[in-house]
Amino acid sequence: MEQLFILTLDASNFILAIILVAMGLVIIFGLMNVINMAHGELFLLGAYTVVMVERLGGSYWLGLVLAPLAVGLVGLIVEELVVRHVYHRFLDTILATWGLSIAIKQAVVVAFGPASHTVSSPIAASIEIFGAPYPAYRLFIMAVALLVIAVTFWLFFRTAFGLAARGVIANRDMAACLGINTRRLDRATFAYGAALAGLAGAVMAPIMSVDPQMGLGFLIPAFLSILVGGAGHLAGPLLGAAAIGGTDTLAANLWSPVVAQIVVFTMAIVVIRLFPRGLAGRWFGG
Amino acid sequence: MVAGSSLGAFAMTSRAPSRLLLVNLAVWGALALAPLGLGAWQVGQLAQYFTYGLFAMSLALIWGHCGLLCFGQAVFFGIGGYAMSLVTLGMVPGLEAAPSSYLGVLCAVLLPAGFANLLGRFLFYGKGLQGAYFAIVTLAIAVVAERLAINWAYIGGLNGLMNVPPMNLGLLGGGTEIWDSVPVYYLTLALVFAVYLLLEALTRSRYGIVLRAIRDNQDRTGYFGYDTAGYKLTAFTLGAGVAGLAGALFVTQFNFASPPLIGFTLSTEVLIWVALGGRTLPLAAFLGAILVRSVENVLSETLGTYWLLALGLLFVLSVVLFPRGLIGEIIHRLTAPRRGVVGRNAKPP
Amino acid sequence: MLSVAGLEAGYRGSRVLNGLDLEVAEGTVAALLGRNGMGKTTLMRALMGLVTVSAGRIVFRGRDTAGLRPYTIAKLGIAYVPQGREIFADFTVEENLRLGLVGRPGGARRVPAAAYRHFPVLAERRGQRAGTLSGGEQQQLAIARALVGQPRLLLLDEPSEGIQPSIVLQIAASLKQIAAEEGLTVLLVEQNVEMVLSLAADCAFIENGRVAARHAAAELRGDAAILHRYLAV
Numbered sequence: 081m082e083q084l085f086i087l088t089l090d091a092s093n094f095i096l097a098i099i100l101v102a103m104g105l106v107i108i109f110g111l112m113n114v115i116n117m118a119h120g121e122l123f124l125l126g127a128y129t130v131v132m133v134e135r136l137g138g139s140y141w142l143g144l145v146l147a148p149l150a151v152g153l154v155g156l157i158v159e160e161l162v163v164r165h166v167y168h169r170f171l172d173t174i175l176a177t178w179g180l181s182i183a184i185k186q187a188v189v190v191a192f193g194p195a196s197h198t199v200s201s202p203i204a205a206s207i208e209i210f211g212a213p214y215p216a217y218r219l220f221i222m223a224v225a226l227l228v229i230a231v232t233f234w235l236f237f238r239t240a241f242g243l244a245a246r247g248v249i250a251n252r253d254m255a256a257c258l259g260i261n262t263r264r265l266d267r268a269t270f271a272y273g274a275a276l277a278g279l280a281g282a283v284m285a286p287i288m289s290v291d292p293q294m295g296l297g298f299l300i301p302a303f304l305s306i307l308v309g310g311a312g313h314l315a316g317p318l319l320g321a322a323a324i325g326g327t328d329t330l331a332a333n334l335w336s337p338v339v340a341q342i343v344v345f346t347m348a349i350v351v352i353r354l355f356p357r358g359l360a361g362r363w364f365g366g
Numbered sequence: 367m368v369a370g371s372s373l374g375a376f377a378m379t380s381r382a383p384s385r386l387l388l389v390n391l392a393v394w395g396a397l398a399l400a401p402l403g404l405g406a407w408q409v410g411q412l413a414q415y416f417t418y419g420l421f422a423m424s425l426a427l428i429w430g431h432c433g434l435l436c437f438g439q440a441v442f443f444g445i446g447g448y449a450m451s452l453v454t455l456g457m458v459p460g461l462e463a464a465p466s467s468y469l470g471v472l473c474a475v476l477l478p479a480g481f482a483n484l485l486g487r488f489l490f491y492g493k494g495l496q497g498a499y500f501a502i503v504t505l506a507i508a509v510v511a512e513r514l515a516i517n518w519a520y521i522g523g524l525n526g527l528m529n530v531p532p533m534n535l536g537l538l539g540g541g542t543e544i545w546d547s548v549p550v551y552y553l554t555l556a557l558v559f560a561v562y563l564l565l566e567a568l569t570r571s572r573y574g575i576v577l578r579a580i581r582d583n584q585d586r587t588g589y590f591g592y593d594t595a596g597y598k599l600t601a602f603t604l605g606a607g608v609a610g611l612a613g614a615l616f617v618t619q620f621n622f623a624s625p626p627l628i629g630f631t632l633s634t635e636v637l638i639w640v641a642l643g644g645r646t647l648p649l650a651a652f653l654g655a656i657l658v659r660s661v662e663n664v665l666s667e668t669l670g671t672y673w674l675l676a677l678g679l680l681f682v683l684s685v686v687l688f689p690r691g692l693i694g695e696i697i698h699r700l701t702a703p704r705r706g707v708v709g710r711n712a713k714p715p
Numbered sequence: 716m717l718s719v720a721g722l723e724a725g726y727r728g729s730r731v732l733n734g735l736d737l738e739v740a741e742g743t744v745a746a747l748l749g750r751n752g753m754g755k756t757t758l759m760r761a762l763m764g765l766v767t768v769s770a771g772r773i774v775f776r777g778r779d780t781a782g783l784r785p786y787t788i789a790k791l792g793i794a795y796v797p798q799g800r801e802i803f804a805d806f807t808v809e810e811n812l813r814l815g816l817v818g819r820p821g822g823a824r825r826v827p828a829a830a831y832r833h834f835p836v837l838a839e840r841r842g843q844r845a846g847t848l849s850g851g852e853q854q855q856l857a858i859a860r861a862l863v864g865q866p867r868l869l870l871l872d873e874p875s876e877g878i879q880p881s882i883v884l885q886i887a888a889s890l891k892q893i894a895a896e897e898g899l900t901v902l903l904v905e906q907n908v909e910m911v912l913s914l915a916a917d918c919a920f921i922e923n924g925r926v927a928a929r930h931a932a933a934e935l936r937g938d939a940a941i942l943h944r945y946l947a948v
Contacts, residue, residue, distance in 0.1 A: 115498045165686045171435045174501055175641055176685040178634065183678030190671050240817045247803060247814045254801045257763055259789035259818025259864060300509060303502045338517055345506045352503060356493050 082210040087333060089209070093218050095325030096225035100280035102302040102309075102317035103232055104273030109311055110249045111269045112167050117177040118158065119302070120295025121184035122274045125151050126281025127290045128188055131197050140202040140286070147282035148275035155274020159267055167266075181295070188292050196291035217286060224283050228276060229318070236314055245269060301325070304348040310358020319359045324348060385701040393649065397555060401548050410547035410619075411663070415656040416554045417616040422639045422655035423565055423648045424608035429637075430645030431569055432601045433581030435497070437633055438504035439609055441511045442478035444628020446610025448521055449473040451530040451623040454539065457520075465531070465539035467618070474614030475607045482606030483599065490595040490602075496584065505630065512629030526624025530617045554615055558652070561608055565648045568604075577601055638681050644694020653693045716741040716900050717762075717868060722771035722781075724761040731757040733924035734771065739868070744894055744901040746915035746932075748908075749945060754924040755904040756798055759872045762902075763795045764788045776867065786818060794866035798873045798904075800857040804846030808837055808856055811845050815860040830863045833889045851882035858886070862893065868900045875907040887913050908946075912936060920945040 130143030309320025331340035643654015
C-alpha cells in the first residue's frame with residue numbers, strides 16, 4: 081500500500097515535471113506553429129541561472145525567481161532574431177531552433193564547462209507519508225507545477241490576452257483583421273513559453289544533475305506528451321504527460337529505466353500514429 | 367506549387383544542364399585527381415568523408431525531394447554498419463564460414479531498406495504522419511535504437527563491434543583485403559559516384575518530379591491521382607538503403623561499429639551537413655558533409671568548444687538566410703538561368 | 716475616404732490586380748461587381764493588408780496603408796467581413812464579438828448591448844458555439860463582429876453567399892439601416908444584384924484586375940445591358 085502510494089507520488093512528480101516543460105512547448109506550437117527544439121536548452125538555462133545566482137552568493141529562491149525572467153528574456157531575443165524569420169516555413173523552424181539548441185548548449189559548456197553541477201535542495205526536510213519519509217521538496221515541485229497549470233489555464237481561458245491568443249490560434253489572419261496585434265502576441269507567447277521552461281529548469285535543478293545534456297532528457301518526453309495528448313488543445317500535454325510519465329514510472333519500477341524508455345517511446349509512436357490528433361483531440365473533439 | 371507547375375518548371379531547366387554538367391565535371395574530376403596531390407593520410411581521411419557524404423545524399427533524397435524531415439536517418443546508417451560488421455566478422459549464425467564483403471554490403475543495403483519499408487508502411491498509410499510529427503517520431507526511434515544497441519550484448523553492447531575487416535575482394539571472404547588508402551579511396555569514390563548517378567537520374571525523372579510535388583503540396587498531388595504514400599514509401603526505402611550502404615563503407619574504413627552510429631547525435635549531425643550543403647541537390651548535400659567534416663577537422667583543434675557553438679550559429683544562419691544551403695546556393699547561382707527557376711533547386715517552401 | 720490608385724497585387728507568381736483605381740466617398744455604400752477571378756476578393760485582401768501590394772497606393776483617410784500589417788490597418792478603422800465569414804467556430808457568439816473588441820484601444824471586456832441591437836438573434840444565442848449557428852446567423856455574427864469595433868469603413872465580401880434569400884434581404888435591410896444611422900462607409904463585393912441595388916449608390920465593375928466602368932445604381936436599374944456585359948459568363 082505504502083509502496084503503491086510512493087509509486088503514485090513518484091509518477092505524479094515526473095508527470096508534473098513533464099507538464100511544466102510541455103506547457104510552454106504546446107503554447108508556442110499552438111500559436112505560432114513553431115516546433116521549438118531549443119526548449120530543452122531553455123530548461124537548461126533555467127537550471128544554470130540558479131547555479132550562477134548561487135555562485136554569486138544569492139539564495140536558491142532568488143535564482144528560482146530570476147530564472148523565468150532571464151529565460152523569458154532569452155525567449156524574446158530568440159523570437160526576434162530567429163524564429164520570426166522562419167515561422168512561415170514550418171520545417172525550417174524545427175531546424176533553426178535545433179541549431180539554436182546546439183549553440184545554447186555549447187555556450188553553456190563554454191561558460192560553465194562540460195561537468196555537472198549540483199544544486200542542493202533548498203528544502204531538506206522529509207515528510208512522513210504512511211511511515212515512509214518523502215522529500216518535502218518534491219512536494220514543493222508538484223505544488224509549483226499545479227500552480228503553473230492553473231495560472232496558464234486562467235491566462236488562456238479567462239483573460240483578454242488569452243482570448244486574443246486563442247483567436248490567433250484558431251485563425252491568425254482573421255484575428256489580425258480584427259486588430260489583434262499578432263506580432264506582439266507572438267513575442268509575448270514565445271517569451272511566456274520560454275519563461276515556463278526556465279522556471280521548470282530552476283525547479284528541477286535541485287533533484288537533477290545540472291549538466292549541458294539535461295535538456296534533451298526532458299525535451300523528448302515533453303514532445304511525445306504533446307503529440308500523444310494532442311497538440312491542438314491546452315489539455316493535450318496534461319493527458320499526454322500522464323500517459324507518458326505514468327507508464328515510464330511504472331515500467332521503470334517493474335523492469336528497468338532502459339526498458340521503460342523503450343516501452344514508452346514505442347507506445348507513444350503507436351499512439352501518435354493511430355490518433356494523430358492525440359488523446360485530447362479524440363476525446364474532446366475540436 | 368502544384369504538380370503541374372513543377373512539371374512546367376522542369377521543362378524550363380533544360381537550358382541549364384550544360385552549366386550544371388560543368389560543375390559536376392569540375393567536382394568529380396577534382397575528386398578523381400585528388401589522390402595525386404594529397405598524402406596517404408589525407409586520402410584516407412577524404413575517403414572516410416565520402417561515406418558521410420553518401421549518407422548525406424540519402425537524407426537529401428527523402429528530405430530535400432520528398433519533404434520528409436527525418437531525425438533518425440542514422441538508424442539506417444547504423445543498421446547497415448552493424449549488418450556489414452556482423453557478416454564480415456562471421457558472427458551471423460549459419461554464415462560463419464563466409465565472411466563475404468559482397469554479402470555484407472547486400473545485407474547492409476537490404477536490412478535498413480526493409481526496416482524503412484515496414485516503418486514507412488506503418489507511418490505513411492491511412493491518416494499518415496506529416497511534418498513535425500514525422501520528425502519527432504523518427505527522433506524517438508533514433509533514441510530507442512541507440513538504447514537497444516547499447517543494451518544488446520550480441521552486437522557488443524556499449525563497446526560495439528571491434529576489428530571489423532576492410533573490404534575483401536574474395537567472393538566468400540578470404541581474398542585480397544583492401545587496406546591501402548588509395549585503393550580504398552577509389553573504391554569508395556566509385557561506389558559513391560554510382561549512387562550519385564542513380565540519385566541524379568531518379569530526381570530528374572518523372573518520379574522525382576512527383577516527389578517534389580508531394581513535398582510542395584501533398585494533398586494536391588494526391589488529388590491529381592498520385593499514390594502519395596506509395597511514392598514516399600519508395601523514397602524512404604531507397605534512402606534507407608543508401609544510408610545502409612554508407613554505414614557499411616564506414617565500418618570497413620573505421621574497423622568498428624558502435625552505438626553512436628545508430629543514434630540520435632549522428633542523425634542530427636547529418637541534418638546539419640545536408641542543411642548547410644543543400645537539401646535539394648544530392649551533389650550539394652554530399653559536398654556539405656565533406657565540407658563540414660573537413661572544417662571541423664581543422665577548426666575543432668584550434669577553436670575547441672567554440673567550434674560547436676560556431677557550427678550551431680552558422681546552421682541557424684543558413685536555415686534562416688539560405689534555405690538552399692550554402693553550397694546549394696552557390697551551385698544555384700552558377701547554374702540557374704537569370705530568372706529564378708522553380709526547379710529541383712528551388713527554395714524549399 | 717478611400718482612394719486606391721494604380722494598385723498592383725497578387726499571389727506568388729501571378730498578379731491579380733493590374734493598376735486598379737477606385738474612390739469611395741465618405742458615408743456612401745459602394746459596390747464592386749464582376750465575374751469570378753477578376754480580382755474582387757484580392758482587392759479586399761489587399762486593402763486589409765493580407766496580400767502584398769507590389770505597386771500603387773491605398774490612401775485611407777489621408778494615410779497610405781499599403782504595406783501596413785492587417786492589425787494596424789484594422790486599428791485605423793477598417794473592418795473586414797471576409798468571404799466565407801471566417802467566424803471562430805469553436806468560440807461562443809459572445810467570444811466572437813469580444814474578439815472584435817480586444818484589439819481596439821481600451822480593449823473593452825464586455826460586449827456593449829448595442830452590438831446586438833441590429834441582430835437580436837445573436838443576443839439569444841450569446842452563449843452558443845458559433846459553429847452551431849445557421850449560415851445566415853453566422854453572417855450576421857461576422858458583420859456584428861466587424862461593427863463592434865466601430866470602424867469607419869466596412870469591407871464586405873460576398874455577404875449573401877450560401878444564405879437563403881429571405882435572410883439575405885433581412886441582412887441587406889439591417890446593413891442599410893446601420894450605414895444610414897452611423898454614417899458608415901461600406902465597400903461591398905457581391906454577386907447578388909438585388910442586394911447590390913438595394914444597398915449601394917455607386918457600382919464599380921472590375922475586369923482583369925482593374926475597374927472597367929462605374930455606374931450609379933440608378934442607371935443600372937434601368938439598363939440590364941450593362942449588368943449583362945460585365946457579369947454574364
